[in-house]
Amino acid sequence: QLIVLLPSGRIVRHAVRRAPLWSSRIASGIVFVFDDGQLNVLDQTGFHSLDHAQDGSRVVAGLPDRMLVATGSRDGSVRWLDLSTVTPHPISLESNSGACTATARNVYVVTVDSVIEIEIATRRTRVFAGGHNDFGASAQCSPQFGNHILSASPIGLMIFDLDRGVVDTIQHGTHPAIDGDRAIYSIGAEIFELLPNQHHARSIYKAPATIEGLAILGDRIVMQLAGRLVRLERTSGATVELPLEQVTQAFGLLPDGSVWFIHRTRLLTWDGAGTRPLAVFDHPIGSAMHTRGHYIMTLSNGSVWDLENGVSQQRLPAGIRALALSRNALAITWTPQQVTTHHLLTGEVVTRDYSSVIAAMPILDGRGLLVHAGTSAILYRDEVPETFREAKAWLEHATNARSRPGTGALYWK
Numbered sequence: 001q002l003i004v005l006l007p008s009g010r011i012v013r014h015a016v017r018r019a020p021l022w023s024s025r026i027a028s029g030i031v032f033v034f035d036d037g038q039l040n041v042l043d044q045t046g047f048h049s050l051d052h053a054q055d056g057s058r059v060v061a062g063l064p065d066r067m068l069v070a071t072g073s074r075d076g077s078v079r080w081l082d083l084s085t086v087t088p089h090p091i092s093l094e095s096n097s098g099a100c101t102a103t104a105r106n107v108y109v110v111t112v113d114s115v116i117e118i119e120i121a122t123r124r125t126r127v128f129a130g131g132h133n134d135f136g137a138s139a140q141c142s143p144q145f146g147n148h149i150l151s152a153s154p155i156g157l158m159i160f161d162l163d164r165g166v167v168d169t170i171q172h173g174t175h176p177a178i179d180g181d182r183a184i185y186s187i188g189a190e191i192f193e194l195l196p197n198q199h200h201a202r203s204i205y206k207a208p209a210t211i212e213g214l215a216i217l218g219d220r221i222v223m224q225l226a227g228r229l230v231r232l233e234r235t236s237g238a239t240v241e242l243p244l245e246q247v248t249q250a251f252g253l254l255p256d257g258s259v260w261f262i263h264r265t266r267l268l269t270w271d272g273a274g275t276r277p278l279a280v281f282d283h284p285i286g287s288a289m290h291t292r293g294h295y296i297m298t299l300s301n302g303s304v305w306d307l308e309n310g311v312s313q314q315r316l317p318a319g320i321r322a323l324a325l326s327r328n329a330l331a332i333t334w335t336p337q338q339v340t341t342h343h344l345l346t347g348e349v350v351t352r353d354y355s356s357v358i359a360a361m362p363i364l365d366g367r368g369l370l371v372h373a374g375t376s377a378i379l380y381r382d383e384v385p386e387t388f389r390e391a392k393a394w395l396e397h398a399t400n401a402r403s404r405p406g407t408g409a410l411y412w413k
Helices: 388-398
Strands: 002-005 011-014 022-025 029-033 039-043 046-050 057-062 068-073 078-082 089-092 098-102 106-110 115-119 125-127 148-153 156-161 166-171 174-179 182-187 190-194 202-206 213-217 220-225 228-233 239-243 251-253 259-263 266-270 275-280 285-291 294-299 304-308 312-316 322-325 330-335 338-343 349-353 357-363 368-373 376-381 401-403 410-412
Touching: 022 057, 029 057, 098 148, 098 357, 098 368, 098 376, 106 376, 148 174, 148 182, 156 174, 182 213, 213 251, 220 251, 228 259, 259 285, 266 285, 330 357, 338 357, 338 368, 388 401
Parallel strands: 174 213
Antiparallel strands: 002 011, 022 029, 029 039, 039 046, 057 068, 068 078, 089 376, 098 106, 106 115, 115 125, 148 156, 156 166, 174 182, 182 190, 190 202, 213 220, 220 228, 228 239, 251 259, 259 266, 266 275, 285 294, 294 304, 304 312, 322 330, 330 338, 338 349, 357 368, 368 376, 401 410
């Protein structure tokens, strides 16, 4: 068993099959190397193994106040690594607070009486004016859009104005929906819109009945009223209705203007003239989300399905507590002990173990992950660009690794 005293004073224990041969202290904990050359980090977020493909590693040296590590090999090479780009960034939270969302620079935390901005690099904090509320620490937050973040709760909305450091409370505001830098929400039968760099929302539509749900994409809005879906054309003000036998639990807009929705065991689309079924399941659909051709659905039996472009079905792990989905098709599932990210476009699956997972959410348009586990907010950021050309340029700037033409294999120059 490894027993490590962290810089924070906390003691961390981790069971290992054999003792490490070399170790060194870094800012977040301890880095060490086994005889197989595998690089490992033990800190307050857990145990992390990093395969850095350096055979015969025999020495490791780190800086106690930074995340830089050097490893030496029997072949005479020395490799420097910046672990801050590949290990999580933990931020301690109060017991009555909840991780809300994060940007490239800050993490936002909601408590029972305040909203707090924590700068990731320095841990400096800023308390938002007007953040006193009765929402509690379980409010659900949106990603940043423009200079705003929305936080929803059963009793209303909070709008974080990042420029002014102010929180505006919208009592009875419900059903927030975001498209790019625009957001809409409803109060009763009225829809309000919030645009970038504006400090106040404006009314844009009054429905004939109380609004029970909203979605927005481009110049179209779809709303759920009692017994029907209504699609609104923003430019003309024209509406078209689809009667429903019962309330749908999820719906949204597609780029061609059609509406997708669930009805009992079926996933359907509606183009304004008629409906078309996309999939039928053996159990009722409890929830559904859509992005970039992927529909992610949870069924009443606990199973999770990925329906791609209305054709192929792939079952995701069952037994999850909740599901989140980013705009770049990153699905996140979690249980109290584990968080798994599913890269739907590439098929990559990454699983991380924790204790006491409360929530997990995509950030930075899917380029990062924020996990609230126990009393910590744990931040991951994916530094590698998605396209081959951008990744090659990033490698040339960040390291002396090179990409071999034709194969894409890495070598060291």
